[in-house]
Amino acid sequence: MPPIEGLRDVPYLDNTTVFGLRELPGHLVVLGGGPIGIELAQAFRRLGAEVTVVEGLPSILSREEPEAQAAVTAVLEREGVVLRTGVKLTRVTAGPVLHLDDGSTVSGTHLLVAVGRTPTTGGFGLDLTGAKVNARKAVVTDKHLQASDTVWAAGDCTSPLQFTHVGFEQGRIAAKNAFGSATKPGSRSTWDDRVVPWVTFTEPEVAHVGLTEAQAFEQHGDSVLVSYVPDSRADRPRTAGETDGFVKLLALPGRVGGASLSKLVGMTVVGPMAGEQIAEGALAMRSGMFAFRLAQVIKAYPTYGISTRVAAARLFREQDGERARPAQG
Numbered sequence: 001m002p003p004i005e006g007l008r009d010v011p012y013l014d015n016t017t018v019f020g021l022r023e024l025p026g027h028l029v030v031l032g033g034g035p036i037g038i039e040l041a042q043a044f045r046r047l048g049a050e051v052t053v054v055e056g057l058p059s060i061l062s063r064e065e066p067e068a069q070a071a072v073t074a075v076l077e078r079e080g081v082v083l084r085t086g087v088k089l090t091r092v093t094a095g096p097v098l099h100l101d102d103g104s105t106v107s108g109t110h111l112l113v114a115v116g117r118t119p120t121t122g123g124f125g126l127d128l129t130g131a132k133v134n135a136r137k138a139v140v141t142d143k144h145l146q147a148s149d150t151v152w153a154a155g156d157c158t159s160p161l162q163f164t165h166v167g168f169e170q171g172r173i174a175a176k177n178a179f180g181s182a183t184k185p186g187s188r189s190t191w192d193d194r195v196v197p198w199v200t201f202t203e204p205e206v207a208h209v210g211l212t213e214a215q216a217f218e219q220h221g222d223s224v225l226v227s228y229v230p231d232s233r234a235d236r237p238r239t240a241g242e243t244d245g246f247v248k249l250l251a252l253p254g255r256v257g258g259a260s261l262s263k264l265v266g267m268t269v270v271g272p273m274a275g276e277q278i279a280e281g282a283l284a285m286r287s288g289m290f291a292f293r294l295a296q297v298i299k300a301y302p303t304y305g306i307s308t309r310v311a312a313a314r315l316f317r318e319q320d321g322e323r324a325r326p327a328q329g
Helices: 035-047 066-079 164-179 213-223 235-240 274-287 292-296 306-313
Strands: 027-031 050-055 082-085 089-093 097-100 105-107 110-113 198-200 205-210 225-230 246-254 258-271
Touching (some): 027 035, 035 066, 035 198, 066 205, 066 246, 066 258, 198 274, 205 274, 213 246, 213 258, 225 306, 235 306, 246 306, 258 274, 274 292, 292 306
Parallel strands (some): 027 110
Antiparallel strands (some): 089 097, 198 205, 205 258, 246 258
16 A cells, blocks of 8 residues: 555555455546556446546556557547546545545545555564565565575565466476475576566457567667567458557567577567467567567468567568667667
């Protein structure tokens, strides 16, 4: 709970208690425009509730590519969700009524607080074991997920990536390292968060793995190639009537051979099957595959995956009158 005046004094829901509702809210006010807030905002709007989202940052889904933010924003506004972005909450009064820093207010029948979750790591005696927690109260571990001689940590209590699939994979690694043959050289497994896909389950879905364009530009400059294929130019999305999305690939050319040896450093997909499509990018990054291999894979027609092949081809040549561009900051 953020330290906002009056927030704890009014009834509120979070992403656990909201599922205990037995009646549809008349007007649900969502505090937070991240994945949880936006998923639930769209769901309750489709169930028939009036919905307003309040987000302090300039856009919803701030960790995603600007194109993804714009696509989901357009869909939500088309469906009737009111988005109040770039405004800070200063206090909350009964109603609930949210008072914003621009002098305006937002009132509703129910308040959903969706501004993230903090690990609950106090009260376990971790300090007695030598384990430490950081500023966000998460358990600090090494690359083997070991926090002290006798403590390993996995999942939301340690990772900033609070996803079920991260908890599962970390749990597998931590259990192996804690109870396996850890004394054998090279036997311990290592956690690597550089290639972790995530999906926001709105409609359309937003899926991402690796770097965003801004992050890639910050690390590698304009040597990064950006290839973008909108669903409005792809046959399967057009025939399905779902053209709000896109496929975006980021590739870093190799030191020898230029673009021909480029490898993916990031991928974002927005669309009905984005969560499935992102697996191809995650595999390419995890295996160190050259990006031109994605352009060589024959895809069944008409499928959503063809857009990935077209995007990969544009990294090396002109395709349908388009080709990749340098990254921008």
